Amino acid sequence: MSISRRNFFKRTIITTSAVASIPAIVSSCISTNEKTKESLFSKDDVILFQGDSITDAGREKQSELPNNIRSFGAGYAFIAASELLKEMADKNLTIYNRGISGNKVYQLAERWQKDCLDLKPDILSILIGVNDYWHMRNGNYDGTPDIYENDYRELLTRTKKEFPDVKLVICEPFILPETRAVDESWIEPFSLYQKIAAKLSEEFKTLWVPFQKVFTEAAKVAPAVVWTEDGVHPSLAGCHLMAEAWLKSVGM
């Protein structure tokens, strides 16, 4: 093969990689066990999305009804829940969103009885951690990675104690630099929080949604601000990317 021809092939491969479609990116980040869906979801299951503003997504908090549009806000949980309810329309699923803006792990713990245990979830998805770092960084919170780890482990232990069979989904907290609020200096200190979330996912044998990997890959296809304007809160495109990653991680 001549050098020029080798270069052509090399170029072709690079080009193909550069224009990889978003579904290919999600697939490249998440390998789905096709049996996950069947083993995860059963008739009459209660599913709960928990977290901070990213999960909250402006939901109406007066009635907090399950399977209700107003009570779901407009974020990844709305897209993921509506897909679950559509795909398994015959399964009589009950899905709640109880994310609250600004929450750190200890604030989940404060409302865990009312906003988790009382709902008796069969499947519990948690996305928490960015505020545990961010609020410390901007001087509004005294937290450390150790506090995040201890608080998070205690929350999971408490949950498993009350519901030994609950199926847990831990979502990786994520950031994207080159955005309004986030720069490169976030990456190393925030990675400590991400590693803790991953460690707890292993420890409690949960499903894992690798959001950081997905957003990092997506930022190669379009600038970071296309996915999240401030580096923390997803855009419309970012919400759909998250929902797709979440759904793929649970076998959909």
Place this chain on the structure above:
Amino acid sequence: MSISRRNFFKRTIITTSAVASIPAIVSSCISTNEKTKESLFSKDDVILFQGDSITDAGREKQSELPNNIRSFGAGYAFIAASELLKEMADKNLTIYNRGISGNKVYQLAERWQKDCLDLKPDILSILIGVNDYWHMRNGNYDGTPDIYENDYRELLTRTKKEFPDVKLVICEPFILPETRAVDESWIEPFSLYQKIAAKLSEEFKTLWVPFQKVFTEAAKVAPAVVWTEDGVHPSLAGCHLMAEAWLKSVGM
């Protein structure tokens, strides 16, 4: 083949058909020309969703920004737009939602300059008609099918006159009986409005989203109220079903 074996095969076929998955239903209703997506969407396109409460979906109306979560509400347009922005993240699309709750065709016309023509759409999706019938039925409007047809044709003519190259997507208005607000007596009179929408779609050579067919098929998989509690406004599952049908109709 013995009769019992023939009966077994017959039963198997019926069972398979009864548990057909929702994606199969959407596929069975909508045949996609794979070239549609390529020919429809170009770099820097402006896309506009227009309609009534189903499109509005509780969107925030102070800033009315494109590609903005708050300005999109939580409905099919949110799910469809977020998928377009994700899938074509490199295309710099600008997507608006300008649906307004309660609107009939003449009310679209009243705000068409500001809420359509001024936005210079390359692709315009319209879902309108259920209030043209419903408000007449409950005595709050003097409309008729003829008025719906004439108003709608005038609106489309006006749009094509200003933007001859605009790509139109007409969505079929839909209802589901055996729900809180809709019973069987709606079907025949409302079908006149649906036929008019279909006729105008042919007349103006638009893309067509057959929502009625999709919802009718979905109601065979799960009760109508799973898809729309009042027979008009979609549930979470109904929103995702609509988005999927819309996206498939535009080649996604």
